[in-house]
Amino acid sequence: MPQSQTGARVGSNDDVHLKVGVVGLGYVGLPLVVAFARAGAEVIALDTDIGKVEALNRGESYIEDVPSEVLGSLRGRIHATSRYARLARVDAVILCVPTPLTVNREPDLGALVSAAAALGEVLQPGQLVVLESTTYPGTTRERLVPILEESGLKAGRDFHVAFSPERIDPGRTDHTMRTTPKVLGGLTGECGARAEQLYGTICDEIVRVATPEVAEMTKLLENIFRSVNIALVNEMSMLCDRMGIDIWEVVDAASTKPYGFMRFDPGPGMGGHCLPVDPFYLTWKAREYDLATEFIELAGKINALMPEHCVARIEHALNDLRKPVNGTRILLLGMSYKAGVGDVRESPAIKIAEALQGLRAELSYHDRYVPDVPELGLRSVELEPALQDAELVVIVTAHPEIDYADVAGRAPAVLDFRGVLRSQPVGASARNSAVSS
Numbered sequence: 219m220p221q222s223q224t225g226a227r228v229g230s231n232d233d234v235h236l237k238v239g240v241v242g243l244g245y246v247g248l249p250l251v252v253a254f255a256r257a258g259a260e261v262i263a264l265d266t267d268i269g270k271v272e273a274l275n276r277g278e279s280y281i282e283d284v285p286s287e288v289l290g291s292l293r294g295r296i297h298a299t300s301r302y303a304r305l306a307r308v309d310a311v312i313l314c315v316p317t318p319l320t321v322n323r324e325p326d327l328g329a330l331v332s333a334a335a336a337l338g339e340v341l342q343p344g345q346l347v348v349l350e351s352t353t354y355p356g357t358t359r360e361r362l363v364p365i366l367e368e369s370g371l372k373a374g375r376d377f378h379v380a381f382s383p384e385r386i387d388p389g390r391t392d393h394t395m396r397t398t399p400k401v402l403g404g405l406t407g408e409c410g411a412r413a414e415q416l417y418g419t420i421c422d423e424i425v426r427v428a429t430p431e432v433a434e435m436t437k438l439l440e441n442i443f444r445s446v447n448i449a450l451v452n453e454m455s456m457l458c459d460r461m462g463i464d465i466w467e468v469v470d471a472a473s474t475k476p477y478g479f480m481r482f483d484p485g486p487g488m489g490g491h492c493l494p495v496d497p498f499y500l501t502w503k504a505r506e507y508d509l510a511t512e513f514i515e516l517a518g519k520i521n522a523l524m525p526e527h528c529v530a531r532i533e534h535a536l537n538d539l540r541k542p543v544n545g546t547r548i549l550l551l552g553m554s555y556k557a558g559v560g561d562v563r564e565s566p567a568i569k570i571a572e573a574l575q576g577l578r579a580e581l582s583y584h585d586r587y588v589p590d591v592p593e594l595g596l597r598s599v600e601l602e603p604a605l606q607d608a609e610l611v612v613i614v615t616a617h618p619e620i621d622y623a624d625v626a627g628r629a630p631a632v633l634d635f636r637g638v639l640r641s642q643p644v645g646a647s648a649r650n651s652a653v654s655s
């Protein structure tokens with residue numbers, strides 16, 4: 219049976235000896251809490267948001283991927299708190315705090331710095347600290363370690379440190395935390411070994427890399443790869459619109475190539491906490507090395523243009539219907555940044571909605587995952603009556619529960635930014651006159 223770093227045993231579900239602290243209980247932290255509790259560990263789940271702490275202690279989840287019933291079944295193993303002192307008794311602490319950008323689009327490590335400072339005050343010899351938040355290479359060694367060492371303990375000697383990027387994809391069910399290989403890099407060989415032992419309890423495959431910097435850069439490569447490829451297909455989709463070519467048919471056809479091509483779908487732009495943000499952590503760091511990361515900047519620019527392009531397409535669709543935007547009843551379907559989740563951070567749907575409100579459209583939206591959007595002054599409306607009432611329906615985020623063929627059949631005109639209507643007979647009826655090609 220493996221030993222944890224403080225000598226605690228890590229074993230079957232009946233063998234509850236491993237104690238893990240998770241700091242930051244959002245989309246990344248809460249699934250980790252559940253994974254460790256399921257593996258038999260006792261978990262101290264810490265967040266500065268008292269609302270989240272209280273919800274967890276009531277057994278209520280606020281993340282789609284974590285059903286409340288699962289939390290209920292793990293009662294007794296998960297202890298939510300906002301007190302860092304509770305972390306003094308754990309074997310390992312995993313930091314999953316946000317890493318956003320400042321208004322000047324520079325890394326904002328405020329949450330990480332304050333979490334590290336609070337942790338440093340209770341840090342114990344023998345503990346392992348792992349950073350999972352996405353960040354630029356060097357953060358673990360240059361920012362996290364010095365703060366923790368203010369405790370008087372020395373990293374790599376008195377306590378252990380590693381970086382392990384989170385690869386979670388909210389809403390995805392085909393790959394789980396257990397089946398997704400876990401990349402990690404320790405500050406020393408021993409740090410890496412401790413982290414490997416910890417994650418071995420919840421992941422089937424561990425990919426050890428030489429340093430925290432390699433692990434930090436690995437996560438950025440993964441996200442930048444997506445950002446660049448999404449930008450490429452989005453640029454192609456803008457050109458296809460002008461050329462009257464169906465981008466979805468092109469993507470479908472290219473995807474039949476069994477090698478050398480990976481499918482990316484065009485859309486209304488990039489959203490979420492990761493893709494619009496993370497690449498700029500590297501851009502910022504690259505300046506220190508006198509290198510302009512042009513791919514990253516260009517991809518960000520093209521993806522940021524997409525909501526504007528979508529608004530132009532809405533204006534054209536209404537023009538075909540001989541209607542102005544001003545005063546026309548437009549229903550947006552989907553407000554979150556991706557299907558199956560309620561996360562609206564950086565959502566292109568919000569940017570499109572803001573632009574349409576600026577043009578004085580009579581705007582409404584339906585999204586069962588997003589009950590309201592205070593910044594737009596809107597609440598999600600019931601789908602049925604809204605479909606009858608709208609003059610144009612725009613599919614911005616295609617949540618899985620909606621029958622889009624039915625929507626297209628009943629709405630007076632539909633514009634599809636997600637390609638979910640591409641199997642429909644385009645232009646088959648006057649009612650579909652604005653259906654996306």
Ligand SMILES: NC(=O)c1ccc[n+]([C@@H]2O[C@H](COP(=O)([O-])OP(=O)(O)OC[C@H]3O[C@@H](n4cnc5c(N)ncnc54)[C@H](O)[C@@H]3O)[C@@H](O)[C@H]2O)c1
Pocket residue numbers: 241242243244245246247264265266267270314315316317329330332333350351352353384385386387388491492
């Ligand atoms: N959401 C994703 O899909 C995803 C995927 C991979 C990596 N990441 C990365 O993981 C990190 C966390 O992302 P997330 O989506 O879970 O964020 P989130 O905003 O959903 O959750 C972060 C939590 O940290 C808490 N917090 C903030 N400051 C704190 C502090 N000082 N002490 C304790 N708790 C604090 C917040 O209250 C919040 O509950 C980010 O670096 C992100 O880039 C996110």
